[in-house]
Amino acid sequence: MTKQYAQIIVDVPTMQTDQPYTYAVPENMIDSLLLGMRVTVPFGRRNVMGFVVGLTASTDLPEEQVRPIQQILDLTPVLNTELLNLSDYLASETFAFRITILQTMLPNVFKANYERTLRIIDEVDDDVRDRLFKGLDEIAFKTGDFTESDMATLLKLRRQHKIDVEVAVHDKAKIKTQLAYQFSDDVEFLEDELRGLRSSAKKQATLLQFILCHLAETWVKKDLQEVIDISDAVLNQAVTKKWIMKTKVELLRDPFHAEVKQTALLELNAQQQEAYERISGTFDAQRFQPFLLEGITGSGKTEVYLQVAQHVFEQGKTVLFLVPEIALTPQMVRRVKGRFGAQTAVLHSGLSDGERYDEWRRIERGDVKIVVGARSAVFAPLTNIGLIIVDEEHETTYKQSDNPRYDARNIALWRGQYYQIPVILGSATPSLESRARAQRGVYELLTLTQRAGGAKLPSVNVIDMKETLSRGPETNFSEELRIKLADRLAKGEQSVLMLNRRGFSSFVMCRDCGYVPCDPNCNLAMTLHMDTHTLKCHYCGHEEKIPTVCAQCGSKRIRYYGTGTEKVEAELQELFPDARVIRMDQDTTRKKGSMDKMLQKFGNHEADILLGTQMIAKGLDFPDVTLVGVLNADTSLGLPDFHASERTFQLLTQVSGRAGRAKKPGEVLVQTFNPQHYAITYAQNHDYEGFYRQEMAVRHAGNYAPYYYTVQIQASHSDENQAAIQMLKVARWLRSHAEKDVIILGPSPKPIAKMRKRYYFQIILKFKKRNEMDTLLQELQNRAQKAKGDLQLSIDRDPVSFM
DNA sequence: AGCACGCCGACT
């Protein structure tokens, strides 16, 4: 028997252990151990979980250094070669640990559960036995169960071999099983048994006859008892008589059984047809090619996706369909399920760990042909993929904002390349980066310029709020908007009002001294919540009562500033007491399914006005909406971020697209204090290409993406001075090691400098040559890891936010 | 992450 060795990535997320370790495969495991399985291995003086990422016949290590694998945790690999390769790519792309990446790619249940047991093995003090062990000989414990001094005591006892600790690695992924019976296939035996039965044994005879008709089949107990009325006693007898054998079959919970009616294919217009043919042609040629599908709102991008998907299905391949956020796109999900029915798996954030695991199993077993999901669905264990779709590709939700900071768009492209298939990036307002790639011919550009069914784009009017406010009292509603709203109400048509709260909050301020109550942890202005009459910090969740007296000067003249949806709703009710308003924001849609319910209500005309934050800008399709009002277009322009104009343009275009989607023409009113800003004027003219050209010039002048790569290095420390000093060191080190053409900005305190009792600083790097910088950044991270203190450093490639 | 090892000051 030849020896075998396995390369294992262990579940210890640190820089020093971020490498494969070599273990010996015990002889009895050689046949069953496969690449991509999880195992437990001894590591130091404990056991940890690990992933098999390589199998070899030899090792350079001396024999005595190699320890054997302890246990195999999976029956089949949880990761295939494709996903293992992907994890390599991601590790270098995101500066994250291999183990973190591997766990990110899998459902939560695959994370190991470490159960530790303390056991007394020698005489100990009564105090220890009574207090720490609650009078018992052994006790289960988790980190944090004991105080630091108790931990010290326990550690000491262990060194004296008076107590022992045992760590068991458990698997959270339990395959739910159901009791079933496997029938015998021995016809003669069964027939003998049937003949030998007493005439009174009617039930047994029924069962035997049934078995004879279904030889060697496996029946779930519940199903069996439904078909033939047999009691448990009879079944047990049958087991002892060896007619049948007890087994277990996997039970799959199905969270989505709601049946949907099949929806028919819609006819494509000439542009859609052209796009369809370009993409399906690429699929037929088995070639990797990204397509940028730039289609104005309402131009029927979805129908193109679905028909290409249909074509891909017919060739026996599967489809991966990414959307920005399932909760915000219920209409899209319904359409996909309507077309592809039970072969669809929907991965959304509302799933419990168990449900998510079940969906994952369904996909992995090949029961599913199309997977619809948000960011993390890009890791769906589909094989044989024939098409990947990234809808609303400009959305920032595709980028994960904490470690590992991966970008689902890039992963989609990676997987597309792996399978040599087309990847569709669709948007009405493509990200500048993608549009620029299309310009360079990296992506193939497909454009849809006509709305489906011949509907027209709405006319957009920009209202200068400076004038409105100079004429009258403070208000959120210009005269023009009031008139239009009244008009729609009179005609029985619907309106959508959006309050742009991006980077904006309503707060409380003292009229006499200007004091703003800030939360004690983050030092940020707290946001006013009128429903609970409290002030909340949106970053750490701190909550307190609205003060009636100024904490700084004692004045009672505390006043509300800014605008929350609640305040707008109140003003709206005052202006139009008879209007039925639905308010949609984070507070009213927190509950699962409440958003969908509200949208259905609006769709059924049970309300006249839908008032909401930017969550209403996406994907909603209501034919009777003829007026869209944007109450404050420019709050997103003031963000400390070079994407501010792009985000504003995208938001305005998206929300405008909600108006006039059917027969009736739509109208949009945009209230702003910056009516001349190009992001607003180009959005007004529905001119994406014009905006793209101007914004590219701005980016070029400022050395921003897509002309330069951007990397954000951020560090935090519990001590403000230390944070600043360490980051200055980092900056100095970078300046002396980087090429001359690398632009290094900072360090500077982050716009939100203090968060959760830590101080944040950032350095922004802008550069042209990626490979050289990657090497440098990798080294920076190594050094940071070794540095002492509680400095936390993270590297974010192409950050989507600088907040 | 854990855990051992080893160096140093404080103390029965």
Added chain:
DNA sequence: GTCGGCGTGCTC
């Protein structure tokens, strides 16, 4: 001398 504090380095 010995105990326990913490900094350093290793885990196939």
